[in-house]
Amino acid sequence: MTFARTLPLGGIILLVAVALVTSPVRAADTEVKIDNFTFNPQQITIKADTTVVWTNGDDIPHMIASKTGIFKSKALDTDDKFSFTFATPGTYPYFCALHPHMTGTIVVEASEGK
Amino acid sequence: MTDHDDGASRRKVLECMTWVGTGVLWTISGGVPHSLGLIDQALAADAKGLTFLHISDSHIGFDKPANPNAKGTLEEAIERIKAIPTKPAFMIHTGDITHLSKESEFDDAEKIISQAKLDVHYVPGEHDIIDPDIKIYKDRYGRGTKGSGYYSFDANGVHFMGLVNVADLKGGGMGSLGDEQLEWIEDDLKGRSASTPIVVFAHIPLWTVYPQWGWGTEDSSRALAYMKRFGSVTVLNGHIHQVMQKVEGNVTFHTARSTAFPQPAPGSAPSAGPMKVPEDKLRTLLGTASVTFKPGQQRLAIIDTPLS
Numbered sequence: 001m002t003f004a005r006t007l008p009l010g011g012i013i014l015l016v017a018v019a020l021v022t023s024p025v026r027a028a029d030t031e032v033k034i035d036n037f038t039f040n041p042q043q044i045t046i047k048a049d050t051t052v053v054w055t056n057g058d059d060i061p062h063m064i065a066s067k068t069g070i071f072k073s074k075a076l077d078t079d080d081k082f083s084f085t086f087a088t089p090g091t092y093p094y095f096c097a098l099h100p101h102m103t104g105t106i107v108v109e110a111s112e113g114k
Numbered sequence: 115m116t117d118h119d120d121g122a123s124r125r126k127v128l129e130c131m132t133w134v135g136t137g138v139l140w141t142i143s144g145g146v147p148h149s150l151g152l153i154d155q156a157l158a159a160d161a162k163g164l165t166f167l168h169i170s171d172s173h174i175g176f177d178k179p180a181n182p183n184a185k186g187t188l189e190e191a192i193e194r195i196k197a198i199p200t201k202p203a204f205m206i207h208t209g210d211i212t213h214l215s216k217e218s219e220f221d222d223a224e225k226i227i228s229q230a231k232l233d234v235h236y237v238p239g240e241h242d243i244i245d246p247d248i249k250i251y252k253d254r255y256g257r258g259t260k261g262s263g264y265y266s267f268d269a270n271g272v273h274f275m276g277l278v279n280v281a282d283l284k285g286g287g288m289g290s291l292g293d294e295q296l297e298w299i300e301d302d303l304k305g306r307s308a309s310t311p312i313v314v315f316a317h318i319p320l321w322t323v324y325p326q327w328g329w330g331t332e333d334s335s336r337a338l339a340y341m342k343r344f345g346s347v348t349v350l351n352g353h354i355h356q357v358m359q360k361v362e363g364n365v366t367f368h369t370a371r372s373t374a375f376p377q378p379a380p381g382s383a384p385s386a387g388p389m390k391v392p393e394d395k396l397r398t399l400l401g402t403a404s405v406t407f408k409p410g411q412q413r414l415a416i417i418d419t420p421l422s
Contacts, residue, residue: 036384036385036387037327037385037386037387038385058385058387059178059179059180059387059388060386060387060388061213061214061241061244063244065285067285074244075214075215075244077214078178093285094285095284095285095286097283098240098241098244098283099240099328100283100284100285100286100287100288100328101286101287101288101325101326101327101328102328103285103286
């Protein structure tokens, strides 16, 4: 028996649908919007294990880069997103690697129960 | 021929000019480039010496409202260049050839720019080195260059230096040349006669146009210090998509228009970025430039011989 052969078509569609619903965005995500060469909000405080999602609203690409090198996005064209999950409490300054005068900071606090 | 008026001639040059279309022709007199006005007028005069073209910021791949057809406007710029009666010696491109460093964008740019049938000396803009190892740019244009793509060459007695100030940028800063390149600049200029005209070209302006928008190069003063002893230094940049000029002592700074889209004047908008203008105004804000040196006038040597 092979899985593909015996799984009804409806089942495959259901699996795909579940994957779409569950994978991209979790409720705890925090948004940072890039508009007019500025990170909004420029500084945010989040709990550990929160995912930050940056979205580029400019007509020029931007590239999110940690000052300490722990994360770096690809070039984000208009409406592209980049996300990073911060597991460890601390202060994370970052900038745009293409326009380094653009800076922002993520402050990560210990989550409850940790 | 005297050298008494050199100081005066140095200062009276390079008033801001408005021009539309292909470019402005420059000449050297007293060691400083002078605008001769539009190309047609200039060609009517004696056009011996070295003429080269300066294009910048083609942003091939850009398709947003500020100019949905950046390929088309680059094609128009190249058509204008092809129509210049006296063939320029070569062309320099001060970066942002592409919008997103894609192979297909570099291919399209190459197809269009090569129609001019001129050698092209490139330096990268930040849009050209988005891929992690700057591989695509360096494979195409980086042969024989150092670091992220800087190099120098000579033409008609003029020393040209193509610099890279868009690589390895640090958070909170502006454009940057970096220590390695600065040492190379110092070394590259060593032993050259102070009367050698120097032309420096790089993507981001080498003077601080507007730090709030990152329009400047934070360590450019070190590079310019190495050029202090030269009587004629001309700095050609792009990045800000508008013409700006400034004369500071022996150094003339000039930025070229983009062929893709205009950007706002410093501080006149919430931020830099593509500026949407009425369709009939767009082409008045795009263009290229043409630079001519006329060593035949020989005043260059007089002003550039320092050292009493």
